[in-house]
Amino acid sequence: MSSKQEPLIINNWEQGIADSPHKGFGLFKNADIESIPGSVKVQKKPGSIFHSITTQTFTAAVTDICTASGSVESTGANFNGAAVYFTTTGTLPAGLSINTVYFLYKVSSSTFKVYSTYKGSAGSGVGGATGLIDITDTGTGTHTMTQVAIGLVRHIVKDPGTSTYYLSTSNGRTWFKPSGERAYLLHNSAIDTGSTSVTNGSGRGLAISSFSSTTQTFLFVFRNQVIDSIDVNDTTAIEALAWQNGWGFDMHAGLGSSNSHYAIEAQDAAIYYCDDRFIGSIIEKVDQVFSNTNAATYTHNPSALDLPPGEIAECLAELGTNLLIGGKTFNKIYPWDRVSDSFTLAIGVPENNIQRMVNIGGTVYIAAGSWGNIYITQGSYVKPFKKLPFYVTNNGPDISTNPVTWGDMKSMNGTILVGASSITTGNAGIWRIWPDGRMVIDNQPSTGSANVTAIYAEGTFYYFGYDGGADSFNSIQYSTSLYDNYETVIQSALYKVATSIEKGAFSHLEVLLDQIATAGNVRISYRTNLSASFTTIATYTMDSTNFLFSTPDIGLIDIENIQIQVEMNDGASSGADNRLNEVRLLP
Numbered sequence: 011m012s013s014k015q016e017p018l019i020i021n022n023w024e025q026g027i028a029d030s031p032h033k034g035f036g037l038f039k040n041a042d043i044e045s046i047p048g049s050v051k052v053q054k055k056p057g058s059i060f061h062s063i064t065t066q067t068f069t070a071a072v073t074d075i076c077t078a079s080g081s082v083e084s085t086g087a088n089f090n091g092a093a094v095y096f097t098t099t100g101t102l103p104a105g106l107s108i109n110t111v112y113f114l115y116k117v118s119s120s121t122f123k124v125y126s127t128y129k130g131s132a133g134s135g136v137g138g139a140t141g142l143i144d145i146t147d148t149g150t151g152t153h154t155m156t157q158v159a160i161g162l163v164r165h166i167v168k169d170p171g172t173s174t175y176y177l178s179t180s181n182g183r184t185w186f187k188p189s190g191e192r193a194y195l196l197h198n199s200a201i202d203t204g205s206t207s208v209t210n211g212s213g214r215g216l217a218i219s220s221f222s223s224t225t226q227t228f229l230f231v232f233r234n235q236v237i238d239s240i241d242v243n244d245t246t247a248i249e250a251l252a253w254q255n256g257w258g259f260d261m262h263a264g265l266g267s268s269n270s271h272y273a274i275e276a277q278d279a280a281i282y283y284c285d286d287r288f289i290g291s292i293i294e295k296v297d298q299v300f301s302n303t304n305a306a307t308y309t310h311n312p313s314a315l316d317l318p319p320g321e322i323a324e325c326l327a328e329l330g331t332n333l334l335i336g337g338k339t340f341n342k343i344y345p346w347d348r349v350s351d352s353f354t355l356a357i358g359v360p361e362n363n364i365q366r367m368v369n370i371g372g373t374v375y376i377a378a379g380s381w382g383n384i385y386i387t388q389g390s391y392v393k394p395f396k397k398l399p400f401y402v403t404n405n406g407p408d409i410s411t412n413p414v415t416w417g418d419m420k421s422m423n424g425t426i427l428v429g430a431s432s433i434t435t436g437n438a439g440i441w442r443i444w445p446d447g448r449m450v451i452d453n454q455p456s457t458g459s460a461n462v463t464a465i466y467a468e469g470t471f472y473y474f475g476y477d478g479g480a481d482s483f484n485s486i487q488y489s490t491s492l493y494d495n496y497e498t499v500i501q502s503a504l505y506k507v508a509t510s511i512e513k514g515a516f517s518h519l520e521v522l523l524d525q526i527a528t529a530g531n532v533r534i535s536y537r538t539n540l541s542a543s544f545t546t547i548a549t550y551t552m553d554s555t556n557f558l559f560s561t562p563d564i565g566l567i568d569i570e571n572i573q574i575q576v577e578m579n580d581g582a583s584s585g586a587d588n589r590l591n592e593v594r595l596l597p
Contacts, residue, residue, distance in 0.1 A: 100151020163475025182211020215271025429462030
């Protein structure tokens with residue numbers, strides 16, 4: 011053993027993930043490094059904003075009450091307003107139809123009534139007569155209830171006037187989430203007639219604006235080839251509001267197109283959207299108040315700007331008076347002043363397929379390509395900013411093409427939130443990146459590691475969508491705990507602590523909290539090379555008494571290199587406040 015063996019103390023948590031474990035921390039996942047400077051704590055665990063209706067067989071009675079074979083809502087939550095459809099091996103009970111969207115009203119955990127409208131089952135006057143299905147016989151055969159598929163959530167917007175969130179999904183449906191409630195299907199009976207996708211719909215764009223109106227708020231839902239519009243100002247009567255289907259019908263993308271219709275409400279109060287190689291605009295006319303039923307109040311120009319032939323407009327961002335258009339084909343960003351017939355000098359990006367851009371303090375951050383590279387521009391040229399470390403996105407032995415698939419990208423409190431999936435199992439989710447380059451995997455879907463394809467961020471909290479659902483990261487409103495089951499994971503640098511001739515040893519482990527915690531656990535493991543599995547040294551349970559935990563005689567001998575893994579959970583509430591200050595390995 012080396013006579014010069016020094017203690018190994020890990021306490022520089024604020025550094026976040028380094029470019030490699032040879033440069034610093036190898037991994038930070040579901041960990042909060044910002045709230046308590048100098049310490050790291052368990053991150054809030056997001057919870058689903060959607061119902062989770064289990065597929066159930068059921069029987070029906072002429073009392074209008076149906077009985078499922080098990081619990082209807084898998085989480086035990088109130089399932090009022092959940093959208094479902096029914097199938098059968100014989101004939102459905104009279105009053106119910108095949109391939110029709112219905113809404114549930116909870117009688118008990120396994121019994122329910124069926125409504126034709128969301129408001130009848132979940133709105134004011136819950137369980138009232140409006141829309142109640144009158145069941146007059148029990149039918150024949152075996153009946154099955156299935157939740158209407160959510161699909162991949164592509165976009166999330168918020169109506170600031172009502173604090174209602176709207177989500178568009180890959181199967182062409184639109185969902186809305188009133189403040190403090192779950193997400194419900196914003197049923198469009200003209201196109202959304204059953205259990206399958208809507209006509210000509212893949213949820214490629216979503217925008218919301220009141221323009222100058224004080225009494226109306228317009229939601230624009232982009233399908234493959236058309237735009238649907240609805241005034242959503244009065245959420246108490248949302249089902250009675252009239253959809254304007256095919257409101258914007260003269261779009262360039264073809265039927266069945268998968269092209270982006272990424273849309274924004276810009277600073278000039280106009281809505282701009284991507285459409286094949288064109289940028290469309292929706293602008294309220296001067297001295298008019300926008301109405302989606304009165305063409306004299308607006309100008310809808312599907313060809314406000316055209317890009318070079320063969321280019322595909324993928325995403326938009328604002329930079330000063332310019333609108334920046336990210337191209338999918340020719341690795342270009344096209345600046346446009348919003349009034350000229352053409353864009354100005356295009357800005358080259360070193361990779362094709364510009365997926366997302368976001369402006370933070372006059373610097374535009376760009377997620378492009380498939381190698382995890384993020385670039386920046388201030389309007390004249392592009393330069394590299396940060397790369398999602400290869401060690402985290404593809405830690406296998408082989409070099410693989412396309413290791414990163416980008417999701418959505420937004421800003422929150424001066425930092426970047428970007429969704430990404432990776433080849434490495436378990437490391438997909440929302441990455442949070444600070445302007446100084448620090449980064450962590452901030453959160454992952456409540457269903458597990460997956461790409462985050464839609465983000466809405468405001469203040470210190472955010473909503474995010476993925477394939478099959480969406481979560482709230484909002485004071486654990488939809489979750490019962492912080493991350494549990496050791497889902498907060500930190501891997502240190504690979505430290506060189508000795509030489510191959512004079513090996514090192516550690517005999518004692520100490521874990522220091524920055525305050526006494528009432529619940530949670532900390533587990534410390536180690537490995538001596540990056541391809542080995544971690545071996546647990548000790549696990550500590552917070553006991554409301556101690557803030558220093560120690561284990562003597564850990565017996566780590568013949569050590570040349572060592573990497574430490576810290577796994578934490580809380581499992582109670584934010585009041586438990588499991589905060590880690592230092593990990594110490596002593597000779």
